[in-house]
Amino acid sequence: MPDSATLEAVNIDQDEGNFSYPEDYAHDAGYGLTEKTIDYISDIKGEAEWIREFRKRALKVFNDKPMPTHWASKDLENIVFENIRYYLSKGQRPTRSWDEVPDDVKATFERLGIPEKERKFLAGVEAQFDSEAAYSNVKEELTKEGVIFVNSTEGLREHPEVFRPWFGKVIPTGDNKFSALNSAVFSGGSFIYVPPGVKVKHPLQAYFRINAENFGQFERTLIIVDEGAEVTYMEGCTAPKFETATLHSAVVELVAMKDAKIQYITVQNWSNNVFNLVTKRGLAHENAEIRWIDCNIGSRLTMKYPGVIMKGRKARGEVISIALANDGQHQDTGAKMIHAADETTSNIVAKSISVGSGRSTYRGQVHIPKHLKGCKNNTECDALLINASSRTDTYPAITVRGNQHATQHEASVSQVSEEQIFYMKQRGLSEGEAMSLSVNGFVNDLVREFPMEYSVELKRLIDMEMEGSVG
Amino acid sequence: MSQSLRIENLHASVDGHEILKGLTLEVPKGQVHAIMGPNGSGKSTLSKVIAGHEDYTVTEGSVFLDDINLLDLEIDERSRAGFFLAFQYPHEIPGVSNANFIRAARQARLPKGQEIDAVAFYREMYAKMDELGMDRKFTARSVNEGFSGGEKKRNEILQMMMLEPKYAILDETDSGLDIDALKIVAQGVNAMRSPERGFLVITHYQRLLDYIVPDVVHVLHDGRIIHTGGKELAYELEEKGYDWIINEPVAA
Structure with missing residues (x-):
């Protein structure tokens, strides 16, 4: 392993x-x-x-x-x-x-x-x-x-x-x-x-x-x-980092003025003694857009729920998140979308993978108050369990008041089926290869949102994480 | 050393219930054999047992691919040794593109450290897709996801063509196919017939055998081969049903 x-x-x-x-x-x-x-x-x-x-x-x-x-x-x-x-x-x-x-x-x-x-x-x-x-x-x-x-x-x-x-x-x-x-x-x-x-x-x-x-x-x-300005910021990397400190607690604040766009990309692979407790939130003014693209691998416990407060009309918030919890790890991640103006739009797509005794939790909060109109939220959270001892929990809290809004929520929990692995092995893939390919398939649509060099590294990293999960 | 797929006195059970009860047959390289038989005779069990499905327990007998005892190998090792199963119900693999899947299967056959030549790989795959009348968009689509029955079966044949097995079992590949799709699938199989390759075609109907003409036809009943004949046997079965053979004393 x-x-x-x-x-x-x-x-x-x-x-x-x-x-x-x-x-x-x-x-x-x-x-x-x-x-x-x-x-x-x-x-x-x-x-x-x-x-x-x-x-x-x-x-x-x-x-x-x-x-x-x-x-x-x-x-x-x-x-x-x-x-x-x-x-x-x-x-x-x-x-x-x-x-x-x-x-x-x-x-x-x-x-x-x-x-x-x-x-x-x-x-x-x-x-x-x-x-x-x-x-x-x-x-x-x-x-x-x-x-x-x-x-x-x-x-x-x-x-x-x-x-x-x-x-x-x-x-x-x-x-x-x-x-x-x-x-x-x-x-x-x-x-x-x-x-x-x-x-x-x-x-x-x-x-x-x-x-x-x-x-x-x-x-x-x-x-x-x-x-009207735009920036993309990237932090972290897929390599396991040499850690001496066991507590990490970052604060990240984003402010997007009118018509501005911010994309904040994180890929983190913590060693499994680390408590990673991070607060991330953005404030989007009129017609501004804030996207959090977040990938969390490793750590003993990660708690992270990137959020967007949509303060101006037509502001947009998005969280795209991948979490992988391996043995002894707990990924408690999600998103917060606070609609505070008319015609604001938010989108949450979260995928988690639990391997071995790993545990993943999705916590989401979407808030649309009564006095607003024309707000939209889409929430999708999908969990994949690899082993019988893996665990996942979903706590979506979607509070929508008033009747002039459109919200959608989909959640799924799936397991890589034995028949799927049998099929793949019949084509000559080892169990580990079949599992990696399946897991990469599960997150494929989200991995594409990451810049090229990150997505390639992510794929390799998932391969490596999966190798130890079978056999 | 014999050049054949050789099944000897194979007994296999699922949940303690014996399905194969001493099945023996040999498909020499270069030949196409067909297995026909009524529902519940053990046709699909046979293909899964040879592939190594874990739900089935082999209690007796052997399966040899040339001189390799398949039963000693893992599922993926059997595949890499040259055994291919075209599934009756091919599984979907969400998010994994057809091209990546086939490429991974090809990569698994290369020595460690050796990489596939991507350009040559795509050129080859496109040519084979053209033969099967498959649109190029199938390279990017997730394996079997949202495919029609016919598209799934064509995709099985595409994989077989790309993996070039020594022996292949086609498990009711004709089920769910209209006549045009059937012809195309049969063309693909016929194009692969060679002195270096053996096929075992499992089917319920004689219709497929009009297009993939077998050298030998076996009748499977109650977990055993009870009758073996030439291609004309398929027509006889179509015409007269299975009862006349079943009621015959077992041919040894």
Whole structure:
């Protein structure tokens, strides 16, 4: 089972001495979370007072809010907040030599076709991904068009007039316990502003400015696309990432002004010790469009429900999501569509695959209030169960008031039938190949929505995940 | 070493109920044999047992493909060894295009690390689809999904042509086909007849055998071959039914 072997290799026990931590604690906030931790982070970053205050308020909210275990998995209770380091600068990142990287991990990179440079970063050999050469051309072009593409620290320090008005506005600190946590200790992430009418040709990738901080535990991303402008943003990659932190809690806010379009693409493959608790939401003004294209693989528990608030007339929101839960993993994903203006349209297509003892949950919320007219929602959620021990649950909450709206909801749960596998094996495919092909078929229409290089990697990744599921 | 598909004293059961009760027959390379028989005689069981379907248990006997004992192999290994089954009810594979499926099956036959030449593959597949009168759009459509009965059967023959088995069983390929589709399917099979290949055609009706003319006709009844003859036997059965053979003492 190369998959679990890979994960095992990635989840190296730090006590075994595979890592060396530099003695210099200058950029380490230590364990646990107090006001001191926040002062420490703010000092290091040289932040304005209002940000420090924002963080401290968030810490209070975080401490006051109970765990959402009344509706979510009890597994959340296993997070020990005192044992987490909330800020590690790159100097404190553990490193290892390429020779120390387990062969399984190398083989995985090979099979996924991950470029050489990225492999070293992903395997934890290099703390920084040297992308300046690739990035400089793009950067020049972006600057010419007035596009701002920086990290959160720089964004708030250099361009407060652009980012401050929307920072924490789409997802307020108190939205949930983990958005509060992120608001207290956020670091890294991307802050992007696209001026009116500018259509950014190439997708902006987190890759371009990958560094230790960017792939941090508590990323904060804010993307503002001005009137009539367009951008596609991509984050993550299909390679298993070398993880030392077990809690990831990002906040991503999108703002699409009138007639603007934002497409946000995520592909994540977490190692199975990670709690991945992410809040993502977009605000779409008149005739604007926000699309979340999301693929979640791995992790111990992922909770993620990208949302769109359609605030202006004819705004459109879309969530396309693929989740794959393998042994011991729980993918709790879905979408939130809040219709807040007439003639707004939302579309949700979610597909999940549960393998072995994996569990997937779809949670959807669609809200259309009574006073609006001409709103439309389409929700499709399909679950595929691979083994008898796999599990899936669906919790769609569609609240539609008034009678001038059109909603559609379809849900299905299916299993790859034995007769289908028999048929495929009769043509010479091994059980694993037959299963991979079937699963790829199941998500095929959604995989096409991903950019080419991602869809190819996704297909290979699904092949690898399925290999361990049979026999 | 004999060049044939050789079934010897095959006993097989499903849920403890014996269906095949000592079936013996041999299809030498280069020949087409037909199996006819009344409903419930075990025709479809035979094809599934040879393919290796897990619902069936072989309790006795052997099946040899040339000198390979098929019963020792997994389902997919039997296929790669050169055995093909054209299904009576081909299964749908949602989301997997016909071209990708056939390509995966071809890829499975190549040594590790060797890749299919995509251009040559498509050229070959298009030519074979033309022979079968299949529209090119079937390459992109999901395997058998939304296909009519006739389209599914043509698709089985297309797969057979692309995989070039040494021995093939056609399980009631004529069922659900109109006469035009039947002719096209038969043409495809006839084009594949060669001294290097054997066919076993399972059918309920003599009609198919007008187009795929068999060398030998077997009658299957109650899990055993009870009569074997030339192609004229099919006409006799059509005319007189099965009773006259069934009531005859079993020919050894």
